[in-house]
Each structure stands twice: as structure tokens, then as C-alpha cells.
Amino acid sequence: MHPINPNMAATFPPPVMEARRWIAGRDFPPEKPLINLSQAAPVDPPPEALARAMAEALVTRPSAHLYGPVLGLPELREELAAQWSAFYGGTVRPGQVAITAGCNQAFCAAMATLAAPGDAVILPLPYYFNHKMWLDMSGIGTQVLPTGDDLLPDPVRAAALITERTRAIVLVTPNNPAGVEYPPETIRAFLELARARGIALIVDETYRDFLGQDGAPHDLFADPAWDDTLIHLYSFSKAYRLTGHRVGAIMASGARLAEVEKFLDTVAICPPQVGQIGALWGMRNLADWLAGERAEILARRDAVRAGFQRLPGWELLGCGAYFAYARHPFDAPSDVVARRLVDEAHILTLPGTMFGPLRSEGGDGQAEATLRIAFANADAAGLAEVCDRIAALGR
Template identity: 70%
Template sequence: MQVTPTLAATPAPPVMEARRWIEGVAFPADRPLLNLSQAAPADPPPEPLRRAIAEIALTDAEAHLYGPVLGLPELRARVAADWSRAYSGDVAPAQVAITSGCNQAFTAAIATLAGPGDNVILPAPWYFNHRMWLQMSGVAPRVLEAGADLLPDAEAAAALIDDRTRAIVLVSPNNPGGVEYPAATLAAFRDLARSRGIALIVDETYRDFDARDGAPHDLFADPDWDDTLIQLYSFSKAYRLTGHRVGAICASPARLAEVEKWLDTVTICPNSIGQRAALWGMENLSDWLAGERREILARRAAMIDGFTALPDWTLLGCGAYFAYVRHPFDAPSDDVARDLVRRASLLVLPGTMFGPLRAEGGTGRAEATLRIAFANADLAGITTLFDRLAEVSRGAP
């Protein structure tokens, strides 16, 4: 079988790999599987949105047809208006495109920026799908190790830039680390990218669950923001529309004209029903979404409290959907994660899926860490998580 070398060298999708660890495993009735591996809502959209989706499917004939490649004009306008208000900036509908999920927004952005032989600066720990796309596209991920606080440093990034560097990628709130990047950090990276003539891609998939009140940064307040900034967003997390695949990209109209070429050859247009559902959510579910944020923040607090009671475990970052922790075992994290399936009926992802291994020049953090996606565990489930981790730490079977 012939396979392109870059694709063949790309690791298997981590979530799918982790699911294979539980295939054929019989979990005890008194210790069912607690799956904390995937960063996605486990529940369907709220009932009012499901009813709206049904009504759209039944009555809106246009929802079943091809639509504009860059997305529903009404949704683009709503995103522009909401972003302008939320960030105290100026975002126009022509600077917004809708994509088939946020992953596609990232791939479209990279398609306009980089090709084989180019490189993109990627902080570690990284979001694995970002690294996968760079690798299979022949674009070298230039790894920027984040500090002990999981924050990347712009001065360190500057040393990595050469004449083939095309962009810097940041994710805030961070996946997998959970940390929320300070506005000053994002501004420093913007200034660096602008001074070197490269793009700054900021993935804000989890912006709706940021613990800070108000705008998390002022990048959109810069009247020339679109000469450097490319912002990515996902409707999946806010409105539980994961299966409908709706994301967004904010960039200059000139860049979006190039994005349009790429999208037209891939999906032609975003999911029409999903776009209308996202728009309905933006128009009608602000109070509901505020409640979802409060619930996620309560779970975050429970995670922080839980690790305080487990001194052998070190919480490195916690926010949005994620806790990123240093485990206490004398074994690499991929072995630890597999062992937790057997010993504790817990499915989490190892740090080896999010950063370079020691053999690849890494610092060893990848082998020492685990990502726990707690958004799918209610407070009772989080209590169960810590009961099981405590048992494993004590050496209980």
C-alpha cells in the first residue's frame, strides 16, 4: 500500500488510540469506566436548541442546500458584532468565515501560510491535532517548550524564528494545559509576530469557559489587528454542537479570499443546519451558556481542591475543560495511562500525546504528565476520580 511519507509518519489520532485501550475490557460493576479522555461535551444540545434544529430541518429549505463557502452571512455578521462588543474592538463580517469545526479553521489557516519546508512555532504541550496537521502537511513544528507555569515566552520564541517561519500558534484557554494566557503574553506574541512579518494564530475554542470576567485580551482593539492575528473559534463547546461541525476563523478579507479557495475544494460549504443552530444559540442561549460556564468553573474548583488533597500529584494547570498533572509514578505517562484503565477504570490521556519525548529532545515533561478532561464528569464524578486516584497512589489493586 502506497502512503505519502508525511502521513505515514504522523501518529494515530490520540483519542482513537486511547479508545482502543478499553476495547474488550470488562469493567467491574462497582467500578464502571470513567472516561476523561476527550475534550467534548457528552450531552446533546439543550432541548430548546434541539427543537430549533428540528424546526429548521422541517421548514427551512435553504438549510438543506449548498450555501456560501465562507458561511451563512447572518452568522458571520453575528460573530463580528459579538466579538466587537466582547473584545472592545472592531471586527467586520468580511473578517469572519465559518468552517466545518475549529480543526478545519486551523487547517485552512495553515494552508494559506505554509507548505513543505516551512516551519511553524508550536508551544509544548501542544494540541495534538495541530501538530498532526503540520506534520502531514510537511510543515515542521518548531517546538517552544512552555515554562513551569505552562506559559510560553515570546523572547524564547524569537530565537526560533528563521526565514522559513510562517506563524506562531497559541491556544488559550489552553488545551491540554488548561492555563489562561495573560493579555500581556498574547500582546507580546502579537508584537513579535508583527515585527517579523509572520502570523499569530490564536485558538480560542474554550473562550466561553475562561474564568476571567471581561475580555481576555485586547488584540481586536488594535485597528490593524488583521495584518497579523488569525483567531479561531468553535461553536461545538459552547452549544454542544460537536456533531454538526461548526467553527469560525477571523482574519483579513484578503486571507479569507485564500481560505475560500481551500474550503471550496474540501467541504464546499459548512454544515447548513449546524450554522443555523449556532446562530439560534447565539441569539437565544446567552443565559444558558452563562450557566454552563458556572458549572465548568465549579468543576475546575473541585479539581483544584481534589489535587490539594493528593500531595503526590502536582497540578500544573487547570482551566476550561482540562487539568494537566504530574503523576507520581516511576513510569512514562503512556504506561501510566494504560495502567489506570486496568487498576482504576479511568481513561485519561498521557503527556506523550502532547509534547516531545526525551528521545526527541524533550524535557521529560511529556513522560511525567497526564491530561484529565473533566468537563464530562459532574461533581460526583470528580469525587469518584479522586477516590480512585487515591487508591492507586496507595497501591490498592
């Protein structure tokens, strides 16, 4: 066999694909069908009006079939800058915005400008597995920041982790996988820590459109010098159901985006044109529709919270955006419990072992004790059924 990059070989397989293999080729009875709670992505198509706007662009805009600007369509960058400035009460200029082929690419591009092999990045637990995978395959070390039962990262504990190798701290809020929303004062404290130590703060707000609170979740963009430290990531996939069209964004200094441009041009040349056209149309026309989507997700969140109150031994550690993160009561690690849920309850979830280090790797046991439940594609009745099936498992 030809050589394989050892960093790539040491990177764990994509967790969602691994979970799908658990159910591949299996039949589930119609009276108890599989409930798939493994992936945090909408499966419904975008609103018809949005789809028609994209279809019209395919037919009437010849430029939609060509390479576009590496950093994205100017109109979309301008719209993002204007809406972010208004929402966060700060100033974001179009030159501080780049469009990417999804938010995962936004993270990879930002990280490529920050860290080289041998450097390190702080990831709070539980972490988003694709972030860890990119660091691993890039030869960048992960400095794991443990969290308690509230799953909130502590800037004081983070400060103790920083070394001369540390290049950035990454926050995902609302958190994937836990659904926890980080308080504004916590996010601000991390900005001040990163600034004082001369490293970057990456804030991934992929699920910002489904916050439980109204208004801006932090005041970082109100800081006139925000771009000396902050790198902000966003995704259109969840807001407008554009997962397959791959549209994300980075907000950072113009100087950093000049470096990002090198990465994007090399990897994808430009973000997909039709997806960007759809994202722009959505931003300009779907505010009321998106508010309804948020209300529905919050209703599902409330249904999960109510359902877990009748599950003895289970503890809901986090619940928000698309996610619930629960401590299970079984005397077995979470990967074993997740497979039991498939076999006996016909529920597909992801184990905490996919979101943090095992005890054998220096972990504190959180990974083995927890499960992620992604409820974006189960309504309130479906979530009640989930809780009924879990209750039937016993202990």
C-alpha cells in the same frame, strides 16, 4: 500495497482513537465503572429549544439541504462580527469572518494559506495534538517552544526560534491540553513579536466561553490593524454542544479569507447548514444558559483543584476550561501510567506523550511526566471519585 504519502505515514495516529482502543472490548464492574476523562467534548445534547430550532429548519427551510455559501451563512458571520466587536472592544467586520466545518478545519484552512512544505510553525508545549498532526501530514516543520512549570509560553524564547522558514506562532488559550489561560500581556507580546518579524499569530480560543475571568481575555481586536497579523479561531462545539454538527470560525483579513475560501471549497464546499442555523440561534438566545454552563465548568475546575490537594506526589500544573494537566509521581512514563490508570483505577486519561516530544525526540521530559484529565463530562461528585481512585493507587 499501493504507495502512501510518507508525510501521512509518519503522522502519529489520532490520540483519542488510540486511547479508545485501550478499553475496546473490556468490561468494567458496575461497582467501579470506567470514568472516561479522555475527550474534551460534551456528551449531552444541546438544549431542547436549540434542537427544536434546528429541527424546524430541516422541515421548513428547503435551503438548509442545499450547498450554502463557502464562507458561511451571512447572518452568522454578521452576528459573530457584532458580538466579537462588543466583547473585545474592537472592530470586526463580517467580511473578516468565515465559518468552517469545526475549529480543526479552521486551523487547517488558515495554515494552508500560510505555510508550504518545508516551512515551519512555532507550537508552545504542551501542544494540541491535531495541530501537530496537520503540520506533519502537510510537510510543515514544528518548532517546539518549551514552557516551564507554569506552562506559559515566553515570547523572548519564541523570538529565538524564528528563522526564515517560520511562518506563524500558534497560541491556544485557554490551553488544550493544560487548561492554562494566557495573560493578556503575554498574548499582546506575541502579537507584537509576530508583527515585528512578519509572521502570523494564530490564537485558538475554542474554550473561550469557559474562562475563569470575566470580560475579554485580550485586547488584540482593539488594535485597528489586528488583521495584518492576527488569525483568530473559534468553535461552537463546546459552547452549544454542537460537536457533531461541525461549526467553527476564522477571523482574519478579507484578503486571507479569499485564500481560505479556496481551501474550504475544495475540502467541504460549505460548512454544514443546520449546524450554522443552530449556532446562530444559540448566539441570539442562549446567553444566560451559556453563563450557567460556564459556572458549572468552573465549579468542576474548583473540585479538581480541591481533590488534587489530597493526592501526595501529584502536582497540578494547569487547571481551567475543560482540562487539568498534572505531573504524576510514578517512576514510569506517562503512557505507561495512563494504561495503569485504566487497569487499576478504571480511569481513562491521555498521557503527556500525546502532547509533546519524547526525550528521545529532543523533549525535556515534560511529556513523560504529565497526564491530561478532561473533566467536561464528570460532575463534582464524579471528580471526587476520580481523586479517591487515584489516591488508592499509592506510589
